[in-house]
Amino acid sequence: DTAVSQTPKYLVTQMGNDKSIKCEQNLGHDTMYWYKQDSKKFLKIMFSYNNKELIINETVPNRFSPKSPDKAHLNLHINSLELGDSAVYFCASSQPGTGVSYEQYFGPGTRLTVT
Amino acid sequence: LAKTTQPISMDSYEGQEVNITCSHNNIATNDYITWYQQFPSQGPRFIIQGYKTKVTNEVASLFIPADRKSSTLSLPRVSLSDTAVYYCLGSEDRLAFGKGNQVVVIP
Numbered sequence: 001d002t003a004v005s006q007t008p009k010y011l012v013t014q015m016g017n018d019k020s021i022k023c024e025q026n027l028g029h030d031t032m033y034w035y036k037q038d039s040k041k042f043l044k045i046m047f048s049y050n051n052k053e054l055i056i057n058e059t060v061p062n063r064f065s066p067k068s069p070d071k072a073h074l075n076l077h078i079n080s081l082e083l084g085d086s087a088v089y090f091c092a093s094s095q096p097g098t099g100v101s102y103e104q105y106f107g108p109g110t111r112l113t114v115t
Numbered sequence: 116l117a118k119t120t121q122p123i124s125m126d127s128y129e130g131q132e133v134n135i136t137c138s139h140n141n142i143a144t145n146d147y148i149t150w151y152q153q154f155p156s157q158g159p160r161f162i163i164q165g166y167k168t169k170v171t172n173e174v175a176s177l178f179i180p181a182d183r184k185s186s187t188l189s190l191p192r193v194s195l196s197d198t199a200v201y202y203c204l205g206s207e208d209r210l211a212f213g214k215g216n217q218v219v220v221i222p
Contacts, residue, residue: 041214043215090159103149104151108157
């Protein structure tokens with residue numbers, strides 16, 4: 001069974017459009033994340049949700065709006081897409097604990113291409 | 116946030132041991148050090164974690180000196196399938212993956 005899944009895997013769209021990427025985890029984790037990885041492999045956190053509540057928002061343009069209907073899902077909606085939004089977007093989840101670091105489980109990624 | 120730095124890229128021949136060192140100049144007392152591996156077209160995956168001294172699992176070894184200002188990931192006898200980007204994180208900057216270290220294994 002897939003632990004963290006994302007849909008779609010590939011997304012090609014034109015500038016100005018609105019699109020959504022969905023993420024689901026079946027690990028029972030409380031915390032979910034969205035990351036953006038650019039063409040130079042720089043992997044940067046965008047958002048983090050814990051039990052459906054936003055806990056991290058890393059200066060991401062407000063065209064990006066995460067939505068968490070329940071703790072197993074974290075979707076990413078992007079309005080008015082721009083060329084610079086082209087990247088691979090990764091969803092991840094983790095289960096915070098005491099002492100040990102938060103091991104994150106990543107989805108397969110969604111490659112977004114804006115033309 | 117604690118900040119880690121690591122080299123950008125390195126090549127290695129099959130069968131060699133590969134060591135990647137990461138600096139953790141601002142690591143906090145409670146920070147653990149975690150390493151992730153990312154293959155092309157996949158998401159990063161956890162490979163090893165430690166707090167102090169040496170940790171070994173089926174994939175790699177992790178060496179952390181007493182001052183914990185650095186960590187070294189050791190991949191024994193690499194194969195072509197170990198070609199990947201490797202990221203090091205301290206717990207407090209667990210979300211700052213950065214650019215990672217590209218390891219290319221050459222036949």
